[in-house]
Amino acid sequence: MEGNRQFRVEKIGGTSMSVFNEIVENIILKDKDDVYNRIFVVSAYGGITNDLLEHKKSGETGIYKLFESHGDYSKALNSLKKKLFRINKRFEPFGLDTTIANEFISGRIDRAIKILESMQAVLASGYVNRHELLLSARELLASLGEMHSAFNSTNILLNNGYDAKFIDLSGWEDGHQYTIDERIRTAFESIDPSKVICFVTGYTKGTEGIMREFDRGYSEVTFSKIAVALKAEEAVIHKEFHLCSGDPEILGVDRVKPVCKTNFDVADQLADVDMEAIHPKASKALEIAGIPIRVKNAFEPEHKGTLITKNYICPESQIEIITGSNKMTSLGIHDTRMVGEVGFDLRIMKVLADHKVSFICKMTNANTIEVLIKDKEYSKALLKSLKSQFETVTSTPVAIVCAIGSNIAKPGILAMAAGAMAKQGINILAVSQTSRQTNMQFIVERKEFIEAQKVLHQALCEA
Numbered sequence: 001m002e003g004n005r006q007f008r009v010e011k012i013g014g015t016s017m018s019v020f021n022e023i024v025e026n027i028i029l030k031d032k033d034d035v036y037n038r039i040f041v042v043s044a045y046g047g048i049t050n051d052l053l054e055h056k057k058s059g060e061t062g063i064y065k066l067f068e069s070h071g072d073y074s075k076a077l078n079s080l081k082k083k084l085f086r087i088n089k090r091f092e093p094f095g096l097d098t099t100i101a102n103e104f105i106s107g108r109i110d111r112a113i114k115i116l117e118s119m120q121a122v123l124a125s126g127y128v129n130r131h132e133l134l135l136s137a138r139e140l141l142a143s144l145g146e147m148h149s150a151f152n153s154t155n156i157l158l159n160n161g162y163d164a165k166f167i168d169l170s171g172w173e174d175g176h177q178y179t180i181d182e183r184i185r186t187a188f189e190s191i192d193p194s195k196v197i198c199f200v201t202g203y204t205k206g207t208e209g210i211m212r213e214f215d216r217g218y219s220e221v222t223f224s225k226i227a228v229a230l231k232a233e234e235a236v237i238h239k240e241f242h243l244c245s246g247d248p249e250i251l252g253v254d255r256v257k258p259v260c261k262t263n264f265d266v267a268d269q270l271a272d273v274d275m276e277a278i279h280p281k282a283s284k285a286l287e288i289a290g291i292p293i294r295v296k297n298a299f300e301p302e303h304k305g306t307l308i309t310k311n312y313i314c315p316e317s318q319i320e321i322i323t324g325s326n327k328m329t330s331l332g333i334h335d336t337r338m339v340g341e342v343g344f345d346l347r348i349m350k351v352l353a354d355h356k357v358s359f360i361c362k363m364t365n366a367n368t369i370e371v372l373i374k375d376k377e378y379s380k381a382l383l384k385s386l387k388s389q390f391e392t393v394t395s396t397p398v399a400i401v402c403a404i405g406s407n408i409a410k411p412g413i414l415a416m417a418a419g420a421m422a423k424q425g426i427n428i429l430a431v432s433q434t435s436r437q438t439n440m441q442f443i444v445e446r447k448e449f450i451e452a453q454k455v456l457h458q459a460l461c462e463a
Contacts, residue, residue: 007037007193009227010236011202011220016298017149018046018087020156021094026301027238028157028197035162039198039230041223042153044145045087049216051080052141056216064141067116068134074113081109084148095159096152105148108172112140139203139211143170146201146219153199164197169222171205180206184222184229200226217279224282228289235291236305238298243277243306246322246457250450255462258303259320262406263312266320267293269404269439272360273325274374277308317410319460324401326449327375328360330429331383332368334392339366347389355382360400361432361441370430372400372443398429399449401442403460409437413460417442420459426452 016023029035043049054062063080066073088101119137122128147170157164167187171178178186183206191198202219204210210218220237227235241248242258264287271280277295278286286293287310296305314320338344345362348369352359357378359371378395386393403417414433417440421428430443444452 006233007039007230008234008236009039009041009223009230009232010238011041011223012043012238012298013240014043014046014049015240016238017042017044017153020091020149020153023238023298024094024156024160026298029162030301036194036197039193039200039226039232040153041200041202041219041226042146042149043202043219044149048080048084048145048148049142051083052145053138053216064138067120067137067141070120073116077109077113081106084109087148088152091152091156095156097155097159101152101155104151105144108144108147111173112144115140135209135212139205139209142211142218143172143201143203143205146170146203147172150199150201157197157199162197163195164199165191167191167198167200169201169204174205177207178205179208180204180210180222181225181229182206184225188226188230214279214281217282220279220282224278224285227291228285231289232291234294235286236294236296237278238296240298242297242300242303243295243321245320245461246453250453251457255457257461258297259306260304261307261309261312261314262320264293264308264310265436265438266404266406267308269402270321270323273323273400273402274327275323275325277306283308312406314405314407317407317413318405319403319408319413319456320405322401322403322453322457322461324399324449324453325374326399326446328372328398328400328443329375329378330370330372330394330396330398330443331378331386332370332392332394332396333386333390334368334394335390336367337391338369345369348386351382351385351389355379355385357382361443363430363432363443372398372430397446398443399446399452401444401449401452401456403440403442403456404438406438408440414440416459417456420455421452424451424455426455 012023050056051062053064063073063076066076084105085102088096088098092098116137119133123130123133151166154164154166169183169187183204202222204222214221244256244258246256248256264283267277267283268280270276278293293308294305297303333348357373359373361372363370383395426444426448428442432441
């Protein structure tokens with residue numbers, strides 16, 4: 001890395017990458033006098049990582065699952081190759097050399113098939129750790145999507161007359177045993193962002209395995225690590241929407257408003273219910289390094305977006321965001337031995353830890369402790385373990401609705417929220433709020449999830 005110039009690291013998501021011609025116009029070349037001093041970390045085109053691994057939301061089988069279950073992954077990869085060729089064809093009018101682009105991704109997929117065949121043979125021998133080898137296959141497959149999009153992006157900008165460089169952090173056929181941080185530092189050693197537009201794969205190969213800890217959040221971790229390693233002025237995330245006071249699909253675009261400023265604490269609260277502006281482990285590194293995050297709507301380039309900083313506190317007490325999740329399970333542990341016994345809840349936490357389950361919130365009284373967990377972390381095995389140790393254990397599918405802000409310390413705001421829901425006949429099953437006063441959490445029946453958000457947004461954000 002040469003010089004000491006100020007620059008930005010910018011992340012472009014998969015849905016935005018699928019309309020890359022608009023991204024070029026709205027983001028990359030929007031200001032012709034400020035084209036350089038920017039490093040773009042790109043995701044795979046929309047839906048491609050789902051094809052390679054599994055559908056992020058539905059869990060529908062992808063190529064990785066076929067490999068894991070001894071399915072015909074080779075046929076699936078060749079079908080995916082044709083799909084990627086069709087994507088390439090779509091970008092031909094905007095400068096992509098499809099002959100070069102097709103040759104590039106075809107070669108990578110053909111090589112991936114051979115590697116997977118070798119892995120399958122080794123797995124069949126029974127002499128290796130199956131879990132570790134499957135993780136390696138998952139990493140290999142994931143890397144293909146970002147290789148494709150980053151290579152194409154570079155080719156398009158080059159063919160439009162700009163200096164651009166493809167930075168492949170996937171370590172494809174690279175024998176170096178770098179950690180993730182070492183690979184990033186090595187890749188940027190001789191690059192001057194003031195002279196070249198960099199397109200970087202969202203996947204980074206490292207000895208520790210980026211997906212072991214972060215799984216599908218890996219591209220944001222790459223983005224974060226690059227910004228920290230190179231001491232970026234700002235880390236920018238381009239999404240398909242603004243970070244708003246509520247979900248526009250639920251509340252309507254006319255009722256919600258963009259959040260212009262907030263802090264990392266609020267970002268963490270959002271991530272806790274899977275409504276993340278950025279992966280929490282990615283944002284933590286940026287927070288520690290003192291690098292602000294800006295979340296922008298890729299299709300409204302004139303708007304400055306949401307600036308997330310460490311120390312921002314809204315000057316006026318107010319709710320900034322209403323959000324939540326209807327994919328929650330409430331575990332109720334009732335035990336008459338609980339009252340007055342020091343460390344009783346530690347026994348419950350130990351069971352959760354043994355099953356690798358984290359909780360969203362915890363409510364207690366003299367002889368009941370209730371914890372809220374995500375549906376995807378709930379299992380019959382967990383319930384069985386709890387029932388074997390405590391008197392009465394129940395599991396109930398519920399929803400959580402949150403009222404979040406950097407400064408919600410306003411007398412009566414909890415009463416206002418509860419009163420508004422009571423007026424609409426919404427029963428609050430449980431409530432949680434700490435003295436830090438950044439997040440009021442209401443547990444409600446799943447059928448009330450949508451209505452509760454509408455009611456709270458009207459009462460707390462539109463008044």
